[in-house]
Amino acid sequence: MASALPITPTDPDPSFAELLAGRPHLSMHALDGLMVEGVPLHRVAALAGTPTWVTSAGALRRRARALKAALAAAGLQAGIHYAVKANTGLAVLRVLAAEGLGADVVSEGELRAARAAGIPAAAIVFSGVGKTERELRLALAEDIAQINVESAEEVEMLSALATTLGRVARVALRVNPDVDAKTHAKITTGRSENKFGVAIDDAPALYARMAALPGLEPVGVATHIGSQITSGMAAYRAAYVRLAELVQALRLAGLPVKHVDCGGGLGIPYRDEPAPSPEALAGAIKATLGGLGLPVMLEPGRWIAGPPGLLLASVVLQKQGAARRFLVLDAAMNDLVRPAMYEAWHGILPVSPVDFVAPVGPADVVGPVCETGDTFARGRAMPSLSPGALVAFLDAGAYGAAMSSTYNMRPLAAEVLVDGDRFAVVRERQSYAALLGDQRLPDWLTE
Known part of the structure; x- marks a missing residue:
């Protein structure tokens, strides 16, 4: 779930002002410093401490509405199911539920979170290559909108389970179109060597099998070719052309197809790289699938939740090494793993208005975890920062x-939702008692 951009890019980084200008929910106040909507981040730190995740409810709403507007302007009948895996916070889900978004879930926990946030079962899609019998039982009991099956083995298991329970499962067949989305190798999902879906050439026979089995109601086909797709619409178009051909073949065979699930993956600009717009995606869907006369479904995650969120951290100390300056923060790779896992790039802004305009020089921004990989940025242009100074990692709302x-026994960070000039802690910082509380010593070690 990441960008393929390295944490040490070869071309010049955007300036602090350029990073700020591209994020309308953020602003720099001459006295209060960096603000999310109408809330100064120093107030958030004073209440919740650091590290803390901060999400803009207004930005979530704007992005949800922008995507809906782009689809409507293209004349598409489209349902949006937010990919819960990107950000599972109940407050985030509640904001998006109020905007009319459904949920795309990949686990029992995500299904329960979506329901707890008020998303109706009729607006939930269950995806994933390894759904357990327990998870499928829950999906059937909740009577969710759709289960995206990803193998012949899952089809047989779900049929038997639904029949035993006296239920009918609405199912879509996820196909693998063997399309390279040109994204990070760890997050591509639509190539033949990936574990997801069934080969598109095998889909007609398996779809016919689904139609013949008891307990199943085939309702459509689905695909998802990757995450953080920024290379344009070519990969989407190639995948959707293959989906359209599949739908036509299924119809010729007399098999029912009610809608097409287009998946997600639309990328965002973490740095200053170009990223496709919702309008471009809507145009690609219209051009390739519009002629089918079917409703479509989308499952965005990062595009919705990424930019509205940031990670607020404090400087522990500034260390001058033999050859490099290090800014050591209280946030670490256990909090934001994307740079360590994917070499992902995140903008980092000083929160103080004085630090924002201070002279800058190269620094390695690192955390306190005992891993060299606990590095957020190398050679980043940063001012000299004193202990306690605040910094904000941008675009951290998705997969943050x-x-x-809790690696290194570090408690999970607090989470805060900002809405206009209001803010609230929506998830308390994990206590050390809770961190240890689910561990038990066997009797023979306590005698």
Whole structure:
């Protein structure tokens, strides 16, 4: 779930002002410093401490509405199911539910989170290559909108389970179109060597099998070719052309197809790289699938949740090494793993208005975890920062908090939602008691 951009790019980084200009929910106040909507981040730090995840509700709404508007302007009948894996926060889900978005889930936990946030079962799609019997039982009991099956083995298992439970599962067949989305190798999902979906050439026979089995109602076909797609619409068009051909073949065979699930993957500019717009994606869908006369479904995650979120951190100390200056923060790779895992680039802004305009020089921005990989940026242009100074990692709302861990026995960070000039802690910082609380010593070690 990442950008393929390295943490040490070869061309000049955007300036602080350029990073700020591209993110309308952020501003720099002459006295209060960096603000999210109407809330100064120093106030958030004073209340919640650091590191803390901060999400703009207004930005979430604007992005949801922009995507809906682009699809409507293209004349598409489209349903949007937010990919919960990008950010599983209940407050985030509630904001998006209020905007009319459904949910795309890949686990029992995500399904339960979507329901707890008020997303109706009729607006939930369950994807994933390894759904367990327990998870499928829950999906059937909740009577969700659709289960995207990804193998012949899953088809047989779901049929048997639904029949035993006296249920009918609405199913879409996820196909692998063997299209290279030109994204990071760890997040491509539409190539023949990837684990996802069934080969598109095998789809007609398996779809016919689904139609013949008890307990199943085939409703469509689905695909998802990758995440953080910024190389334009060529990969989308290639995949959707193959989907359109498949739908036509299924119709010729007399098989029902009610809609097409286009997946997600639309990328965002983490740095200053070009990224396709919702309008471009809507145009690609219209050009390739519009002639089918079918509703479509989309499952965006990063595009919705990425830019509205940031990670607020404090400087522990500034260390001058033999050859490099290090800014050591209280945030670490256990909080934001994307740079360590994918060499992903995130903008980093000083929060203080004084630090924002201070002279800059190269620094390695690192965390306190005992791993050399605990590095957010190398040679980044940063001012000299004193202990306690605040910095903000931009575009961290997707695959940030959701991928965090307690490595080095570091508690999970707090989470805050900003809405206009209001803000609230929506997830308390994990306590050390909670961090240890689910561990038990066996009897023979306590005697």
